[in-house]
C-alpha cells in the first residue's frame with residue numbers, strides 16, 4: 001500500500017496523539033517531527049527525524065503532508081509556510097483565529113495548489129454519531145429541540161488555553177467541536193439566529209462557560225452548553241458529564257457519556273390527550289408534571305454508532321487518492337468560525353444575532 005508521508009509540527013498533547021494514531025493507521029508514515037521547544041522532541045520515537053526547525057521540515061522532500069498541531073495562534077503562519085513549500089496540509093482545529101486569517105489561508109493554499117483540510121475528528125465521536133443517526137432516521141418524528149452539553153467538574157484549564165493571545169478559551173477549544181457537530185448534523189438547514197451567553201467565570205482572560213441557542217429553518221432549536229466550573233464532590237467517578245437530549249413529537253432521546261448509554265422514550269398514546277391525574281408535590285398539586293398512566297411509557301434502546309477517530313485518517317487517505325471527498329471541507333470550517341463570531345457578538349450585546 002502506498003504510504004502518505006507526514007511531517008508533524010507541534011509535539012505536545014495533540015502531537016503525541018497524532019504520532020500514535022498515525023503509527024497505528026495503515027497507509028501512513030510519520031517521517032519526522034518539529035517543535036519550537038527542543039524538550040518536546042526528546043521522546044520522539046526511534047527512527048523518526050527530529051527537525052531542528054520548521055523550515056528544515058518544509059524543505060524535506062520526503063514529507064508530503066504537514067500536520068499542524070501547534071498552538072492556535074500559529075496555525076495561520078504555519079499553513080502559509082507549508083503551502084508555499086508545496087506541502088499538503090492537515091491543520092488542527094480551530095483552523096484559524098478569525099475569518100480573515102482563514103480567507104488568507106484559503107487564498108494561499110489555492111494559489112499553491114495544495115490540499116487543505118482540518119482535523120475535526122469529533123465528527124466521529126460515538127455519542128455525536130449516535131445522536132446524528134437518531135436524528136437522521138427520523139424515528140423521533142419532527143425534532144424541535146437538540147441539546148448538547150459538556151460539563152467539567154474540577155475547574156481546570158491549563159497551559160496556553162488560559163491565554164487569549166495564544167488562542168485560549170473554551171470556545172476555541174471545545175466550542176469549535178460542539179458547534180461543528182450541530183452544523184454538520186443538519187447540513188441542509190439554514191441557521192437563522194444565534195443567542196449566546198459566554199463568560200469568564202473564574203479565568204481572567206478567557207471564556208470558560210457558554211450557552212449558545214441556535215434557531216434553524218428546519219424548526220429545530222439547538223442548545224450547546226459547556227462549563228468547566230460545575231463543581232462536584234463526586235471525587236472518584238465523575239470528572240465530566242456529556243449529554244445529548246433530542247426532543248421530537250414522537251419521542252425523546254437521551255444519551256449520556258462519550259461511549260454513550262442511551263434510550264429513546266415514547267408514549268403509547270401518541271399525540272392523544274393523555275389524561276392527567278392529580279398528584280401532590282412539595283410545590284402543590286399538579287397534573288402535567290405527575291406520573292403518566294400505567295403502561296403508557298415505552299423505552300427503546302438506541303442504535304449505538306460504531307465509529308472511531310481513526311476514521312478521520314482512513315477518510316483522509318481515500319480522499320487523498322481521489323476516491324472520495326475529504327470529511328472536513330474548508331467552507332464548513334468557515335461557517336463554524338462565522339458562528340463563533342456571532343456567539344461573541346451576542347455575548348457582548350446580549351442580543352440575538354441574525355445569521356444566514
Ligand SMILES: NC(=O)c1ccc[n+]([C@@H]2O[C@H](COP(=O)([O-])OP(=O)(O)OC[C@H]3O[C@@H](n4cnc5c(N)ncnc54)[C@H](O)[C@@H]3O)[C@@H](O)[C@H]2O)c1
Nearest residue numbers: 010011012013014035036037040069070071072074092093
Ligand atoms: N482535535 C482535537 O481533539 C484536539 C485536542 C487537543 C488539542 N487540539 C489542537 O491541537 C493544537 C495543539 O494543542 P495541544 O493541546 O497539543 O497544545 P500543546 O501546548 O500541548 O502542544 C503544542 C506544541 O506546539 C509547539 N509549538 C507552538 N508553536 C510552534 C511553532 N510555531 N512551531 C513549532 N512548534 C510549535 C509547542 O512547543 C508545543 O510543544 C491546538 O490547535 C489545539 O486546539 C486538538
